[in-house]
Amino acid sequence: MSSIVRIENVFKEYTLGTSRVHALKDINLQIGNGEFLAIAGPSGSGKSTLLNLIGCIDIPSSGKIYIDDRDTSGQTPDQLSELRARTIGFIFQTFNLFSVLSAEENIEYPLLQFKELRAAERRERIVKFLDIVGLAEFADHRPNQLSGGQRQRVAIARALATHPKIILADEPTANLDHKTGEGILQLMKDINRNSGTTFIFSTHDAKVMAMAERLIRIEDGQLVGEDAVHT
Numbered sequence: 001m002s003s004i005v006r007i008e009n010v011f012k013e014y015t016l017g018t019s020r021v022h023a024l025k026d027i028n029l030q031i032g033n034g035e036f037l038a039i040a041g042p043s044g045s046g047k048s049t050l051l052n053l054i055g056c057i058d059i060p061s062s063g064k065i066y067i068d069d070r071d072t073s074g075q076t077p078d079q080l081s082e083l084r085a086r087t088i089g090f091i092f093q094t095f096n097l098f099s100v101l102s103a104e105e106n107i108e109y110p111l112l113q114f115k116e117l118r119a120a121e122r123r124e125r126i127v128k129f130l131d132i133v134g135l136a137e138f139a140d141h142r143p144n145q146l147s148g149g150q151r152q153r154v155a156i157a158r159a160l161a162t163h164p165k166i167i168l169a170d171e172p173t174a175n176l177d178h179k180t181g182e183g184i185l186q187l188m189k190d191i192n193r194n195s196g197t198t199f200i201f202s203t204h205d206a207k208v209m210a211m212a213e214r215l216i217r218i219e220d221g222q223l224v225g226e227d228a229v230h231t
């Protein structure tokens, strides 16, 4: 399996007033194309920081990150945002949908940045991904007309619509009840199996961890172990 993400000797520090926070300390990690991987750890352990670095939302203080064999260090902000737009889809714990847009408009929104995509192709993708997440009948509903689980399904469709190689999900089930959260994880897993899209998600929920195929543990900014999960 080729690596879609390669992290080498990555450190991340934040300065807070006069003190320094060592959020990540010497992280080394390779993630294969098509993996379904969970990053688990307590609050403040560095999960979001790690996801933000993989997502090229932030850059390491030192060390290297390769995404799809591209070295992300030394790239301009424009090059990084292009890499992000074409390679990575994001799912957030708070869904982050536009409240004034319908489900289908939310899914279309990231597609508008790709000038080569014509309206007919955008429509095709909206219909396809609404169907995959089981919301074909809710196309014209706004977020406040949808349940939490349905909102996260719209967010999944939106993340998939750009055909990313990697989907990053920071605590995707944190605002959902257990049953709904498990449904969301199962949907992500089905999509991973059917499409080969790599999924990397963070969680501190044991039930969600149990659904991962690979589980890495982070504590106090360091990787402390890995479980192979058999599913």
Ligand SMILES: Nc1ncnc2c1ncn2[C@@H]1O[C@H](COP(=O)(O)OP(=O)(O)OP(=O)(O)O)[C@@H](O)[C@H]1O
Pocket (backbone or CB within 6 Å): 014, 015, 016, 021, 022, 023, 041, 042, 043, 044, 045, 046, 047, 048, 049, 050
């Ligand atoms: N922008 C920032 N400025 C200063 N410190 C930060 C910043 N972002 C994160 N930190 C610190 O870095 C450490 C790791 O935070 P991070 O958000 O990555 O943890 P987490 O595991 O995602 O936690 P949670 O589960 O609570 O979201 C924490 O000590 C946090 O306070």
